[in-house]
Amino acid sequence: MDPVRNPYAPGAGTPPPELAGRDVLLETVRIALERVRLGLPTKSILMVGLRGVGKTVLLDRMRDDAEAVGLQTIRIEAPEGRSLPAILAPQLRQSLLRLSRVAAATAVAHRALRALAGFAKSLKVKYEDIEVGFDFDPEPGLADNGDLEHDLMALLEVVGAAAKAADTALVLFVDELQYVEESQLAALITALHRTAQRRLPVVLVGAGLPQLRGQMGHAKSYAERMFEFPEVGPLTNDEARSAIAKPAADNDVKITDQALDKILEQTRGYPYFLQEWGKHAWDAAQASPISEADVDAASRSAVAALDESFFRVRFDRLTPLQKRYLRAMAELGTGPHRSGDIADQLRRTVTSLGPARAQLIAKGMIWSPNHGDTAFTVPLFDEFMRRIMPRNDWQDG
Numbered sequence: 001m002d003p004v005r006n007p008y009a010p011g012a013g014t015p016p017p018e019l020a021g022r023d024v025l026l027e028t029v030r031i032a033l034e035r036v037r038l039g040l041p042t043k044s045i046l047m048v049g050l051r052g053v054g055k056t057v058l059l060d061r062m063r064d065d066a067e068a069v070g071l072q073t074i075r076i077e078a079p080e081g082r083s084l085p086a087i088l089a090p091q092l093r094q095s096l097l098r099l100s101r102v103a104a105a106t107a108v109a110h111r112a113l114r115a116l117a118g119f120a121k122s123l124k125v126k127y128e129d130i131e132v133g134f135d136f137d138p139e140p141g142l143a144d145n146g147d148l149e150h151d152l153m154a155l156l157e158v159v160g161a162a163a164k165a166a167d168t169a170l171v172l173f174v175d176e177l178q179y180v181e182e183s184q185l186a187a188l189i190t191a192l193h194r195t196a197q198r199r200l201p202v203v204l205v206g207a208g209l210p211q212l213r214g215q216m217g218h219a220k221s222y223a224e225r226m227f228e229f230p231e232v233g234p235l236t237n238d239e240a241r242s243a244i245a246k247p248a249a250d251n252d253v254k255i256t257d258q259a260l261d262k263i264l265e266q267t268r269g270y271p272y273f274l275q276e277w278g279k280h281a282w283d284a285a286q287a288s289p290i291s292e293a294d295v296d297a298a299s300r301s302a303v304a305a306l307d308e309s310f311f312r313v314r315f316d317r318l319t320p321l322q323k324r325y326l327r328a329m330a331e332l333g334t335g336p337h338r339s340g341d342i343a344d345q346l347r348r349t350v351t352s353l354g355p356a357r358a359q360l361i362a363k364g365m366i367w368s369p370n371h372g373d374t375a376f377t378v379p380l381f382d383e384f385m386r387r388i389m390p391r392n393d394w395q396d397g
């Protein structure tokens with residue numbers, strides 16, 4: 001069918017034509033944000049889930065919803081290798097400048113901008129990547145200790161006061177939180193703990209890989225009680241069906257039940273894969289309805305597309321030993337797997353593979369659901385590894 005009208009949207013953070021199965025989560029967050037605005041006790045929310053389940057898309061939607069009801073928002077992504085204060089500071093400045101235009105909040109917002117100036121100046125020594133414009137001179141003693149934990153707490157406190165004066169709340173939307181280094185994560189938790197204690201309207205809505213939950217608890221033992229960790233996972237059968245069928249129907253295209261069953265079977269309800277299969281099935285079909293044979297053709301081209309992009313970009317960032325580690329996992333199946341079993345595959349000891357495993361966790365390729373267990377963070381990655389490293393020579397380094 002006409003590829004120009006193809007509604008499906010495989011991609012990173014690309015909004016799907018139908019955001020299926022997430023209404024409950026959206027409503028949970030909506031309620032939390034309204035409660036924060038009213039100064040009622042509320043937990044920050046950290047969505048955790050594997051690659052491609054739709055975390056980024058959800059954050060963006062939640063942000064749009066928050067802006068639509070007059071909340072102040074900041075949207076950042078924690079990149080590998082940059083500091084949290086560096087990515088936070090310029091965004092906070094933008095927010096404070098906006099808040100300062102509300103008459104009732106001008107004075108407090110200006111004070112918060114002074115705090116931000118002190119914060120950036122004093123932390124620049126340690127976090128050289130901080131770059132932010134200064135609108136005011138620092139106020140001596142305000143958020144300028146040079147210690148991130150203390151200064152971020154002081155800063156978010158005045159920022160919260162500014163948001164409160166403006167009768168709104170400040171919502172920090174942070175993606176890829178698992179990449180934030182532990183001491184910076186600890187500082188963020190402490191700062192949010194303080195604003196929560198003071199009932200100041202500042203709240204975090206974050207997203208990350210499943211290891212985030214453990215990282216938060218490790219950074220601050222009370223973190224697990226301070227946050228909600230809703231899991232974002234594959235869609236149920238009904239949700240997955242509507243993710244595919246609804247966009248088609250909106251274009252007056254039908255899809256047979258057998259074709260839908262096939263797509264569900266191939267994608268296991270993972271949102272990214274659903275978009276990829278939807279797209280390829282649409283392109284493969286000559287006319288409505290999209291049939292099972294169209295999906296069979298689509299499966300071949302969808303897998304090829306995934307191998308070239310979604311899987312490939314992750315694979316290319318790995319060292320030879322890291323690749324062999326993942327290949328050994330793949331040999332054992334979907335997982336999770338015991339470290340000892342993986343080491344046996346490679347005829348190595350668990351200890352000697354410790355660094356490779358740790359690097360793979362840091363890169364966000366694998367995580368540990370339980371002590372000694374290892375699982376992929378990318379759905380269906382085991383099948384990909386068996387395709388891309390088919391021969392048996394990976395066992396001997």
Ligand SMILES: Nc1ncnc2c1ncn2[C@@H]1O[C@H](COP(=O)(O)OP(=O)(O)OP(=O)(O)O)[C@@H](O)[C@H]1O
Pocket residue numbers: 009010011012013014015016017018019020021022049050051052053054055056057058243271272273274275
């Ligand atoms: N609820 C949904 N229904 C249908 N499609 C969805 C849904 N959520 C996300 N998608 C699609 O899935 C793909 C991946 O979404 P997104 O980039 O938000 O995932 P992610 O969890 O942030 O992945 P990563 O961990 O790799 O950053 C996109 O193509 C998006 O359109």
Ligand SMILES: [Mg+2]
Pocket residue numbers: 013055056057175
């Ligand atoms: Mg994402």
